[in-house]
């Protein structure tokens with residue numbers, strides 16, 4: 001299950017070898033897989049979105065039924081809908097800024113209705129129009145996730161009915177998932193994904209509602225891997241489960257259950273970790289956030305500054321009701337401020353979908369690399385975009401070859417100008433950036 005490394009003699013230096021994680025690279029300065037384009041990945045996770053339904057309005061009374069002392073929000077005052085006009089406004093702004101991320105489509109939102117059939121309270125035409133927006137305008141820059149089936153009651157996948165007992169044991173957010181096997185979780189996740197597939201949406205990953213699987217992460221990872229493979233054929237599945245806001249802890253993606261690494265069918269499951277809380281508008285759309293917690297007005301401090309400067313992927317987390325904020329758009333306005341400040345301070349960020357981050361980390365962890373003279377040989381079980389590799393010694397040219405494909409990489413003056421299919425000299429090293437295909441490929445210097 002670990003990345004195996006192979007070694008060839010090198011005339012440039014002693015043979016360099018990679019082990020299973022970059023941090024454990026024994027000769028770290030010799031060969032290093034850098035971040036994509038040598039930039040810092042950033043992304044935006046949107047939870048609790050779906051078509052039309054305001055999940056806070058319909059979810060709060062179901063949570064309150066289980067925990068009557070909590071969930072005291074006056075949910076009847078909330079709008080029952082988050083309109084498509086707002087989805088369009090939000091996506092247009094994000095596209096203009098280059099923002100990418102993840103957008104949930106809860107398949108059976110709070111048990112109101114099914115995205116692939118109908119939702120009581122809206123016409124079939126309205127539902128179709130809403131799905132079309134997500135399919136055509138959201139999907140290009142955002143991964144679509146299910147967030148289990150209902151985000152409230154657990155559904156018996158044999159009957160399609162909620163289990164009768166309104167307790168934490170039969171709510172997706174709490175206990176039901178904690179002692180389930182990978183197969184049981186996989187079946188449940190596949191059920192959720194099949195609804196989205198039938199609604200014409202593509203998924204490579206899922207989001208966990210509330211505490212779903214938080215004490216059962218290896219099985220959650222495995223179940224997600226089974227489900228994504230079964231429903232969509234995806235080999236690098238990913239899931240969003242944890243948020244880490246402690247600056248002493250890593251927020252790098254975690255790669256689970258890699259298998260079949262030497263064959264055509266390599267697969268794995270990547271745990272994506274958010275690095276912020278929802279400091280936008282809260283999950284209920286009633287909890288005002290604060291842009292300064294992400295990045296202060298003087299651009300010097302904040303959780304995003306902390307993570308970006310560590311070089312790890314900086315992935316913000318919000319909830320759709322809080323972005324809309326019952327029509328006040330408070331969360332959206334905070335997000336706009338955060339993005340503007342980030343873009344003012346940094347010129348080395350790269351917005352990525354979670355699926356692209358997952359593929360990159362899977363490739364980073366399991367690609368075998370050997371340097372021999374001015375030749376670099378790669379064997380990759382997983383492909384990814386903008387694979388960025390530092391090798392020892394200055395090359396004089398760089399030609400990428402894979403099968404019948406040959407690309408002459410373009411030399412650029414510095415690390416700052418690296419992009420796809422380019423290379424540069426950095427001190428005594430060479431840095432190369434190219435799309436890594438699955439299988440064997442080579443750089444000839």
Ligand SMILES: [Zn+2]
Pocket residue numbers: 047048147151208209210
């Ligand atoms: Zn959620």
